[in-house]
Amino acid sequence: MLDSLWDEIQRRYEFTAPNPMRPEDFIGPRAGFWLAQVEHQPVGSIRFTSWSEDIAELDAMYVVPEFRGRGIAQQLMSTLETYTRQHPFNALRLRAGEPQPEALRFYEKMGFHRIPCFGKWVADPTAQCFEKQLEL
Secondary structure, eight states, X not given: OHHHXXXXXXXXXXXXXXXXXXXXXXXXXXXEEEEEEETTEEEXXXXXXXXXXXXXXXXXXXXXXXXXXXXXXXXXXXXXXXXXXXXXXXXXXXEEETTOHHHHHHHHHTTOEEEOOOGGGTXXXXXXXXXXXXXX
């Protein structure tokens, strides 16, 4: 899933680079990785890391193109939100960009609002950052 996501990111943003995402970055109580499967085949994933003591960063979400529009992204987001509330984060942040118009619409539909870019995204001219307050 990480490689499929990276391939799509490179295509949409028109660049080529080694995949910086490593599975071990998403292990531990302040990080997580979930995989969605249909008939034992991976069709989507969502990953987060801790941005700060009380803010989680949705690092990456991906659904295989032929499985988009089937509610898989909503299920992955629900899983992430449940986990982050329980561990207890107060907010969830993320970065997306104009080359991902369906992602931008999805995040707004899921209750995220735009915020100023943060962290490594401040210097990224393609970045659009979002945040959602989590009710504990």
